[in-house]
Amino acid sequence: MQMNCQFLSPTRQAEILPFETAPRPIVGFACDYPSGLATGFHTHPRAQLLYATSGVMRVETPDSNYVVPPTTALFVPANAEHAINMDGPVTMRALFLREDAATHVGSKSKVIAVSGLLREVVVAACAEPVEWSPDGRGQHLAALALDEIAKSSPLPLGLPLPRDPRLRRVISALRSHPGDARSLEEWSEIANASSRTLARVFRAETGLSFRQWRQQARLTEALSALTLGVPPAKAAAIAGFNSVPAFGAAFRELFGITPGQARSLRSGAPR
Template identity: 35%
Template sequence: MRLDVGSVPPAHVDSVPRALVALSFVGNLERWEMSQQHHHEKAQLLYTVRGIINCEVDDGVWIVPPQCAVWIPGGLPHTVFGSSDVECCCIFIDPRAAENLPLECCTIAVSSLLRQLLIRATELPEAYSVEGRDGRLVSVLLDELAASPVEDLRFPVPADPRLKKLAELLLSDPADCATLAEWASRIALSERSLSRMLKDEIGMSFGRWRRQLHVILAIQRLTAGEAVQTIALDLGYESASSFVTMFRKALGKPPGRYLLNRQKRA
């Protein structure tokens, strides 16, 4: 089923008596679901074929680069938005349809087989035959999904309004190299209070929190084929080598090897 620009996922997906309802979307997400928080009883898998999708929940923003997917559990309020033209698959799944499906919001690495199954699923009729070929395809898709590795592409957003404002500032200008004291001053906190509150709310230091955002944004752009040098400068690093050092510290391997391993896994 094709989802038109300007619409939200149809409300009737929860009433469809099938384990899976699949939709495709091609268009500009700036006009789709922006600031329209919603939820559905079926879980949702958003797979990005082209472009970037962001999924925002109360305690974090999940940033989904191409060839990756975000899993949204049933009943979880969320908003989906993007900054450019995208092509994606929206798969709604009855949580009771398979064992070992994720219980929390997460990003999922999509294998080449799962990718083809997701794309093929968007061509299924809404009331597909459960006992026929289509039903068998859905069963294989659910098995592959349950076995897919989970990736941590989440930027946690604290509940405190001042810390939430800080998260918004970081997201709007990730290259800002202000000191911790300067960031604290911008949200009317002391440096010590900022550090303590971040540790209490998200279990991270400011440096690790900001590094998490940089890693997520870097993976987006690396997957799209951008050069390490360009990404490093755009994120505020003095050189490509300092960026690579940060990336290796966060993920245990440099960007090139990380991408190679990701491609092999797919």
């Protein structure tokens, strides 16, 4: 593993190396992380399925920002640069995928829904030794995990990030204060570009209008807050909604679940 920060000591890196080089198609990796921990950008030589039985992970790549609550997992291709931030304590139960296994999943980062079966398979895989017996339980768990991952539906939990430095200044401020109601015309002073230019570049680089991007960013922040136990009324305020029913309708349209269901995700018990 290559990292540009001191998240891992040499000893810790040596402990992870077997998971990155094991002669098995899938290897489970279990680790608990404290609230607020940030890994910094790093890469792995193998693809990963990042999953946590409890807690919320924020994962950033050069192109997108993902929020990964329980009941979802993020597939990260091999050698893809990414950084993880822990929103509250996180009980990570992840999988490392060998190249031939990863080809069954895809070549791009994506958030998938984690079924009850996939959750238990991942947890069971993490209990197996790194070099599990090819004739034992690990073989069946690996095959079932790949089948469940391949069948899982992608979820709209990835927020595309523009590369234009003018837009980066705008989204950096919005991510710190998602409820900020300033219009694109008002943001143009900070970005040092006309609102028309900002709108055009925003659409070209993210595929979304500024209004759509901001709405998704706000709802994503609300999702994170809900999974940490914040009540729906406060989550609605975080998302910039004055009406809780209107917030609930927008939230359900984007994520396919209600704010109440999202809030119940925090109850996932560590395994």
